[in-house]
Amino acid sequence: MAEKELTACTLSDNCRRRFRIYAYASTWFGCFSDVMLENSAVIILYFVMLGTDNTLIMLSTGLIGIVSMFLLIPASGIVDRLGPKRVIALASWIACGSYLLMAAAxxxxxxxxxxxxxxxxxxxxxxxxxxxxAWYPVLSAILKPSERGDFFGFMRFSYYILTGMVFCLLGILMGAEPPVWFLQLIIGITGILALGRSVFISRIVLPEETRSKTHDFHGALKTSVCNGPLVGFSVYICCQSFAFAAILPLTLLYLKNGLHYGDNYVQILSSGGIAGSICGFFFYGSLVRRLGIRNLQFAIHAAYILIPLGLFFCGSGVPYLPLLIGLLLFAGNAAFSCFTCAFSQESLALARPGNVAMAAAFTLTYQMIGTAVGRTAASLLLGNGILSADWSCGGISFSHYQTIFLFSSLLALFFLTLVFCIPSVVPKHENYYNP
Incomplete structure (x- = not known):
């Protein structure tokens, strides 16, 4: 690890403000590729249009978690050797190529x-x-601790309101059965926009000290492993991600293949979910100030229990079903947006000075393990006939989609036993914690 690291205190207010604007702009271009794969129905509808089965579709939603849990920690070493800006440029070109490949498929x-x-x-x-x-070392260099909550909230609010409006408009334009070329065009343009992330990150001036040719990978990893609160928080995040990661994409798949709604309907409802993300990100900073990070994390955990439970009762005979599912998608995305902001804020608070890249990679690895396992498990449960396609209780019929919603709710309830792993719950300890 580099001995000297840039901190926000070395920058003037004007310089730090300008760099924050560049950071925001980088996400405005890169967000479409992120949101399309993880929150929008476009890729799911594209798969369905190409005749893909449910197992393969759910597997695609878990790939980010599967790959990240193996590559995040090695990626932190690459960042320390090449520098954050070079790594983000490389990642932007890879993202662009991947979307162009999907468009040409x-x-x-x-x-x-x-x-x-x-x-x-x-x-x-x-x-x-x-x-x-590469993202967290950049943010560590331009954000003071007091600026983190507002930055993460506004950053994600701004790019979700942008993507939400665009994807809602696309849902209106595409109709119930859009042509393949229309989705190809959307996916191809998204790939080109991904290059904008590197363009704006390149404008942020970082010193040579953010890159070290003598990076001690094993030493940095040991520092993170020996950080007890960091490890405990990572385990909690992993379990929470495992319980909830499949819920939002599974709900979209349930709308399409379980309830047989038209493509435009599914996309509009998914845009309602993005609206939930927008609200969550917009109010995150004020929620942290009013409730405190600890109480907010308790509220998020409660939402992770109640939202899947609500979806479990959303059968085909329920009155006002589209509105009800839309509201639950809205609430689920709002809770998830607060979860990601709190996760980012606590990850930076737990990272020891000089070990930001590895600490962030460490916690993200655990999050991605939970995400990958949760979505892969849902994929296997849907595709291997382990669950009954339909069953009834008390005269009410339930599908295998609803069964998975129930399992997720019960898992989140069980993981309440891990709340003492949250650093804000036990803030006084011997290890490093700088909220």
Whole structure:
């Protein structure tokens, strides 16, 4: 690790403000590729249009977690050797290429097309750990601790309101059965926009000290492993991600293949979910100030229990079902947006000075393990016939989608036993914690 590291205290207020604007702008261009794969229905509808089965679709939503849990920690070493800006440039080109591959997949013919789209999802998943590992050292250099909550809230609010408006408009334009070329065009443009992330990050001036040719990878990893609160928090995040990671994409799949709604309806409802993310990000900074990080994290955990439970009762005979699912998608995305902001804020608070890249990679690895296992488990449960396709209780019929919602709610309830791993719950300890 480099002996000297840039901190926000070395920058003037004007310089720090300008760099924050560049950081915001980088996400405004890169966010479309992130949101399209993880929160929008576009890729799911694209898969369905190409004749892909449910197992492969759910597997594609878990690829980012699967790849990241193996690559995030090595990626932190790459960041320390090459520097954050070079790594983000590399990741941006990889992201662009992956989306262009997905857009071109139908030209290969129907048998191969779904697998080329899956390959594109995999290649994009390789870019994510590189971006994430490089992102936190950049933020550590331009943000004071007191600025982190507002920055993460506004950053994600701004790019989700941008993507939410765009994807909602696309849902209106595409109709119930859009042509393949329309989705190809959307995906291809998204890939080109991903290059904008590198353009704006390159404008942030970081000193040579953020890159070290003598980086002690094992020493940095040992520092993180010996940081008890960091490890405990990472385990908690992993378990929470495992319980909730499949819920939002599974809900979109349930709308399409379980309830048989039209593509435009699914995309509009998914845009309602993005609106939930927008509200969560917008109010995050004020919620932290009013409730405190600890109480907010308790509220998020409660939402992770109640939202899947609500979806469990959303059967085909329920009155006002689209509105009800839309509200639950809104609430689920709002809770998840607060979860990601709190996670980012606490990760920076727990990272020892000089060990930001590795500490962030360490916690992100655990988050991605939970995400990958949760979504892969949902994929296997849907595709292998382990769960009954339909069952009834008390005269009410339930599908296998609803069964998974119930399992997720019960898991989140069980993981309440781990709340003492949250550093804000036990803030006084011997290890490093700088909220």
């Amino acid at each position: 139908p030209f290969a013919g129907k048998p191969a097309a779904p697998y080329l789209v899956l390959l594109g999802c995999f290649i994009f998943s390789v870019s994510r750990p590189l971006t994430n590992a």
